[in-house]
Amino acid sequence: MKNLVTRTLTxxxxxxxxxxxxxxxxxxxxxxxGLVAAATLLEFGTVMNNHAGASMPRAINALAGFILVAxxxxxxxxxxxxxxxxALWALLLLYIxxxxxxxxxxxxxxxxxLALASQLYVALPFALLPLLSISRDEMAGKMxxxxxxxxxxxxxxxxxxxxxxxxxxxxxxxFPWKLFPSVSPKKTWVGSTGxxxxxxxxxxxxxxxxxxxxxxxxxxxxxxxxxxxxxxGDLVESHLKRQLDIKDxxxxxxxxxxxxxxxxxxxxxxxxxxxxxxxx
Numbered sequence: 001m002k003n004l005v006t007r008t009l010t011x012x013x014x015x016x017x018x019x020x021x022x023x024x025x026x027x028x029x030x031x032x033x034g035l036v037a038a039a040t041l042l043e044f045g046t047v048m049n050n051h052a053g054a055s056m057p058r059a060i061n062a063l064a065g066f067i068l069v070a071x072x073x074x075x076x077x078x079x080x081x082x083x084x085x086x087a088l089w090a091l092l093l094l095y096i097x098x099x100x101x102x103x104x105x106x107x108x109x110x111x112x113x114l115a116l117a118s119q120l121y122v123a124l125p126f127a128l129l130p131l132l133s134i135s136r137d138e139m140a141g142k143m144x145x146x147x148x149x150x151x152x153x154x155x156x157x158x159x160x161x162x163x164x165x166x167x168x169x170x171x172x173x174x175f176p177w178k179l180f181p182s183v184s185p186k187k188t189w190v191g192s193t194g195x196x197x198x199x200x201x202x203x204x205x206x207x208x209x210x211x212x213x214x215x216x217x218x219x220x221x222x223x224x225x226x227x228x229x230x231x232x233g234d235l236v237e238s239h240l241k242r243q244l245d246i247k248d249x250x251x252x253x254x255x256x257x258x259x260x261x262x263x264x265x266x267x268x269x270x271x272x273x274x275x276x277x278x279x280x
Contacts, residue, residue, distance in 0.1 A: 007255030014253070014262070018154060026134060026145045030073030033126040038066040040259040043250050044118045047260075051244040054110050055103070057096055061115050064092035065123030076130035078143050093119070122260075125270035132270075132277055148213060152206055153273055156226040157265050159202045160195040161234075167194020179231075184238045196227045218280060225276045226269050233268030237261070 021032035045058030071085035096115050100108040132149040136142070168191025175190035203223035207216050214222065237260055241249065249258030256262050 010254050010256055014256075015158075019151060022151050022154075023147050026073060026077050026130065029129070029133070029147070029150070030070050033129060034066045034069040034073070036259065036263065037069045037123045037126040038062040039252075040122050040263060041065040041118055043252065043259050044122060045114075047244065047246070047249055048114050051246055052110075052114070053107065054114050055105050055107070056111050056114055056118075057099055057103075060092060060096055060099070061118060064089060064096070065119060067092065068119065068123045069127045072127040073130045073134075076134040076143070077145075121267060125267045128270050128274045131274050146213075148206070148210055149277075152203075152222070153226060153269060154266065155206070156199050156202060156223050157230050157269060160199045160227050160230055161265065162195075163198035164191040164195030164231075167191045180235055183235050183242060187235075192227075192231060195231075196224070199223045199227050214280075222273065222276065225272050229272035230265035230269040233265040236268065237264035 017032060021028040039062070041062040041064075042058050045054075045056040045061055048054040048056055049058070068085075068089045071080065071089065074080045075085055093116070097112055100111060105111055129150050132153070133146050135144055135146070137144045164187075168186070168188045171190045171194070172188050175188065177189045178185065179187040179189050179192055200220055200223050203219040204216065207214065207219040213219075237249075241247065247257075249260035252258055253262055
């Protein structure tokens with residue numbers, strides 16, 4: 001019971017911070033997601049240093065991730081130019097590479113590879129969020145922030161995770177087939193199907209209450225992309241933890257594990273939805 005209360009309170013704080021920062025303004029959104037990216041990169045570095053034999057420069061790597069996220073958001077808002085984005089981010093990545101000469105590391109290739117991989121795996125998805133929410137109004141000659149799309153993405157992830165769990169819990173005795181037993185033994189096809197159906201229903205509800213955004217078919221497609229890519233995002237992180245023989249990426253979120261555990265689905269869902277929106 002105590003664990004349930006802790007988990008619920010942590011979840012409420014997480015939802016309030018994410019929803020509040022996303023809705024309030026693009027500036028609060030980039031601060032929130034930039035800090036999440038930086039903290040997740042720190043966590044990723046800690047996991048790799050402790051369990052994968054690496055010695056990544058965690059702080060610089062986290063700073064590079066924050067700058068990438070903040071810079072793309074600010075560029076989309078219209079505050080800075082594109083060359084400055086690439087220059088500052090690239091300088092930090094170059095520093096990570098050159099610093100290996102002075103750190104006398106025995107496995108520089110591993111450190112370089114993990115640093116670059118973490119930028120693509122963790123920082124880049126959060127940097128893509130403004131592509132879903134910021135567009136130019138040619139008539140008004142200004143940038144317009146539409147918070148409903150990034151927020152809907154996370155709502156779909158929450159609905160899918162929650163109802164996949166509940167559907168699997170109640171129906172797995174009748175439909176016991178496992179989704180991916182070698183990576184996540186508890187996930188079932190019936191759970192994933194239940195999560196998908198309720199996520200599609202959530203997309204219909206958003207379409208009904210947010211007229212003038214996407215068509216019903218586009219909202220359904222949006223939800224379907226989130227379900228598929230989010231499930232794979234969860235499986236990828238589960239595979240990573242299984243490779244490293246760990247249960248949680250950290251214990252920073254009481255009752256939920258680490259930031260990687262909390263945002264794993266979104267790390268593949270955000271790029272996938274971005275591609276979907278570009279193809280609309």
